[in-house]
Amino acid sequence: MRLPAVFENAHLWAPGYLKDRYMARREPRNGCDVWLLIADHYEPYWHGAGHHTALERVRRWRALWPQVAARHTDNAGRSPRYTFFYPQEDYHPDTISLLAEMAAAEIADVEVHIHHDGEGARNFVDRMGRFTEVLYCRHGLLREHAGKLAFGFIHGNWALDNARPDGRWCGLNNELSLLKELGCYADFTLPAAPNVSQTAMVNTIYWATDDPGRPKSHNRGMPLVPGGGIAGDLLMVPGPLGINLRGGRRWRPRLETGELASYDLPVPGRAASWLNLAPRIGNHIFIKLFAHGAQDAHAEALLKGGLDVCFEDLRAACDARGHRLYFVSAWEMWRAIHAVRKGSDPLAAVQKHSIKKASLR
Numbered sequence: 001m002r003l004p005a006v007f008e009n010a011h012l013w014a015p016g017y018l019k020d021r022y023m024a025r026r027e028p029r030n031g032c033d034v035w036l037l038i039a040d041h042y043e044p045y046w047h048g049a050g051h052h053t054a055l056e057r058v059r060r061w062r063a064l065w066p067q068v069a070a071r072h073t074d075n076a077g078r079s080p081r082y083t084f085f086y087p088q089e090d091y092h093p094d095t096i097s098l099l100a101e102m103a104a105a106e107i108a109d110v111e112v113h114i115h116h117d118g119e120g121a122r123n124f125v126d127r128m129g130r131f132t133e134v135l136y137c138r139h140g141l142l143r144e145h146a147g148k149l150a151f152g153f154i155h156g157n158w159a160l161d162n163a164r165p166d167g168r169w170c171g172l173n174n175e176l177s178l179l180k181e182l183g184c185y186a187d188f189t190l191p192a193a194p195n196v197s198q199t200a201m202v203n204t205i206y207w208a209t210d211d212p213g214r215p216k217s218h219n220r221g222m223p224l225v226p227g228g229g230i231a232g233d234l235l236m237v238p239g240p241l242g243i244n245l246r247g248g249r250r251w252r253p254r255l256e257t258g259e260l261a262s263y264d265l266p267v268p269g270r271a272a273s274w275l276n277l278a279p280r281i282g283n284h285i286f287i288k289l290f291a292h293g294a295q296d297a298h299a300e301a302l303l304k305g306g307l308d309v310c311f312e313d314l315r316a317a318c319d320a321r322g323h324r325l326y327f328v329s330a331w332e333m334w335r336a337i338h339a340v341r342k343g344s345d346p347l348a349a350v351q352k353h354s355i356k357k358a359s360l361r
Contacts, residue, residue: 008194016202017242020277030322033346034275034285036074036314037333038260038307039188039239041113041154042084044095044294055094057294062098064303069107072311074327076347080311081106081329085113085154085188088131093138100139109329110141111188115156118171121178128182143331148183152330154290158192162215165196176210176217180233186334187218188288190238191257202241205279205286205337207232224341226282237333239288240277244270258289262301266310271317281340285323286333287314326350 044054069079084099102108112131116124132149135141143150157169161176172178179187187208192198199219208218209232222231239258256273260266278287289310293299318325328336332350339349 012198020203040293045090058095075324080327083330088114111152158195158197163197174212186235191241242277244273260291262297271314
């Protein structure tokens with residue numbers, strides 16, 4: 001008999017989840033700073049779409065997202081940021097330029113997404129290098145950090161570091177090392193559940209150390225802690241993962257992964273589960289939600305009410321617990337995380353624009 005979807009591949013993550021729930025009882029429940037990131041696996045050419053369809057999908061976000069963002073502010077008076085993780089293989093200057101306009105208005109940002117399947121390390125490095133260069137030099141996106149172009153990353157098909165047992169949709173056991181050398185500041189792929197690529201480490205921001213001799217080196221790692229150093233090759237920033245009871249008249253268990261979709265809307269009351277499950281560092285809660293917002297059904301649901309409910313529900317949940325809510329991009333979340341690690345003010349780190357973007361040209 002087939003298990004319900006909520007339990008599919010649960011052996012990969014349930015032990016870590018139960019441990020996390022036990023430890024959560026010892027964590028502060030009120031008066032926290034909550035940092036919200038929405039990381040979109042943004043694929044306008046999804047399902048083999050032509051350029052006209054892809055461009056219309058992006059134009060829809062360009063027209064409606066600024067209206068949604070204008071309706072909401074955080075405790076610092078800032079509008080929501082929406083981070084579009086754009087696939088390298090779908091690059092077109094027309095689509096990226098529209099996203100760059102929203103980034104310039106400080107209501108969006110663009111980071112890196114890629115789908116690949118066994119092409120080899122050199123091909124991966126070349127593709128990623130060309131893509132980051134064009135985003136930076138042509139569109140004024142990304143940043144320089146530590147002498148390199150810095151980017152956040154989401155792996156297509158969840159298969160980071162060859163995480164699937166069948167080896168599909170990646171093929172690189174040394175992908176974490178390659179990403180580090182390329183300038184990746186953090187990975188935002190997780191959680192992958194119920195996909196078989198899900199890791200044992202859940203609801204924890206942690207350092208993963210690459211072992212080029214084996215796949216899925218990020219299955220476990222070293223949690224990031226205040227006062228700690230850099231303890232690995234790549235910082236993993238996962239979203240919430242756990243069991244959530246919600247839905248209609250009959251309460252039933254569902255898998256909470258932080259996905260915002262037409263089939264998993266941010267209904268009132270759901271934000272409480274994000275606050276309970278999301279990674280914590282000291283008195284800070286880091287919520288990473290994700291979407292596939294270029295797909296038409298999801299765009300309709302999110303832009304015409306879903307995202308409004310998301311922000312309103314989270315604001316209400318934060319107010320009820322005495323939390324302060326801050327909207328951040330992927331880059332800003334990384335800055336906040338490292339400020340907490342170093343014992344400095346994360347809000348000041350987020351608001352400081354000391355790393356200059358490239359000039360548009």
